Each structure stands twice: as C-alpha cells, then as structure tokens.
Amino acid sequence: MTKIIFIDPDGNEQIVDAENGLSLLEVAHNNDIDLEGACEGSLACSTCHIIVEKGFFEKLPEPSEEEEDMLDLAFGLTHTSRLGCQIIIDDKLEGMKVKIPSGTRNISVE
Ligand code: FES
Numbered sequence: 001m002t003k004i005i006f007i008d009p010d011g012n013e014q015i016v017d018a019e020n021g022l023s024l025l026e027v028a029h030n031n032d033i034d035l036e037g038a039c040e041g042s043l044a045c046s047t048c049h050i051i052v053e054k055g056f057f058e059k060l061p062e063p064s065e066e067e068e069d070m071l072d073l074a075f076g077l078t079h080t081s082r083l084g085c086q087i088i089i090d091d092k093l094e095g096m097k098v099k100i101p102s103g104t105r106n107i108s109v110e
Helices: 024-030 065-072
Strands: 002-007 013-018 049-052 081-083 096-099
Touching (some): 002 024, 065 081
C-alpha cells in the first residue's frame, strides 16, 4: 500500500491507502473521491486531469504522446498536470499529493 494525498478543489486533503498497480483514477474511485474519468482510462477524455506535486511529478514516467494530446485539451492545464488514469501507483509515490482541479472539460461527450 502507498499513501496518496488527494486535495480537492476547496483545498481539503484526504489521505488514502492506494494499492500498488492500480491507476490513480481507480484509487480515487475506490475512495469516493470526485475525479470523473469519463472514458475509464482509454485516453479519450481529459476528465481525469490532476495536478501532481512538483517533486513527485519528476518521479513519474514520461507521459505518452496520446496522454500529452489529451492533456492539451484539459481545463486549467499546469506544468505538473497529468491524467490520473495513466499514473500507476508504486512505492516511489509514497506521500504524493495530487490536486483535483476545479473544472474539467469533457470532450468525449460534447
Ligand atoms: S479517464 Fe479518460 S483519459 Fe483518463
């Protein structure tokens, strides 16, 4: 288990025990955290957009080109933005803080 700290758009923190091997999106859903994930991880939306704490952002594997393309469409993109469905939990991410942005743009259903 790896501890992940989610920060909601109002700044409230929620610490969860995440199972290694699951995606951040799955972890959010297992813990009733409000992260949409409209396409369920098939890189066809950007509603799982999250903002990663800088120190941890650098530890994550590089995003794929498909992820970059989807991120370009995300609302409120930052330098440490990623798609939650593409981040796989492992021990290196212990204590990582991820912020849920206040808005999403769901291009898959527009
Ligand atoms: S859930 Fe759609 S891209 Fe992550």
